[in-house]
Amino acid sequence: MAPFPSPTSKWHTETYPSISPTRPELSARGKTIVITGGGTGIGAETAHHFAEAGASRIILLGRREQPLLDTKASIDSKSSGVEVFVVPTDITKKDEVDEAFARFVGNGNIHVLVSNAAVIGPQDAVGDVDSDRFLDAIQQNLKGSLNVAQAFLHYASKDAVVIETSSSAAHVNFAPGFAAYSIAKLAVFRLWDSLAFANPELSVFHVQPGVVDTAMNREAGGVAAMGFADDGKWEDGFIGSGVTSTNFYTSFSAGKLQCLARQSRSSFLKG
């Protein structure tokens, strides 16, 4: 039974063959992929699956260089034929974002943007939270996504795909302390929808990854607080930057899903 309100009749907690990035119809061959927050957790795992799917270029953005380098090294050790670029970038700073895109996308086009970077912000209820910290967290999430959206539009291929790592917290109340995060996630969701509305040639997907054992999830109390974790089969023992293997047991399915969502209209995502 689904632990959350579910829009689909079937609820998967483990990965399954029809979303495998190695399936020919899910190939990302020749594609350029940009992933924000690509050094850790769901972003790093998504990068792995795009490499598995045969992407040509993967550009990883995040503030800290080391996690990005670790993700690159891990992909390089397993996948040939993919170029991975590491761009330490604070996406809340427009000049850094513009420079990163100009340097690493240049005259090329982006086929897939995974807008994944986020912060959870202060975890206090509306009645208690410091208003500056509350608004700052919402602003960081929204501004970062806006800067990335604007840069992306300059380089997007004609039929480019955006995959936003959203959250069920955008729509469902889990705990009073998720107020800043929930508001930010809903705002970012509508930002990408607004971009899709203005640019109908683009496809925008919002992926809600479930409960995934990552650094951000732990900051929010972790899997124990949720009383539930999405699971996945660990195929090859990859241990990523600064996290334990359990992070990837759970982010494995989410990463695959992000990769799958790239497919045109993804009409097969029917639960």
Ligand SMILES: NC(=O)c1ccc[n+]([C@@H]2O[C@H](COP(=O)([O-])OP(=O)(O)OC[C@H]3O[C@@H](n4cnc5c(N)ncnc54)[C@H](OP(=O)(O)O)[C@@H]3O)[C@@H](O)[C@H]2O)c1
């Ligand atoms: N884990 C879950 O259960 C869960 C559930 C629903 C949705 N999500 C969503 O999944 C996405 C990824 O989170 P995660 O769970 O994988 O946690 P995570 O490992 O903490 O990932 C967050 C990433 O965002 C990057 N980031 C944050 N602020 C940034 C900034 N200003 N500029 C550039 N990069 C920035 C971080 O890298 P640096 O710190 O190096 O910048 C980090 O790589 C988020 O959008 C989150 O809301 C997660």
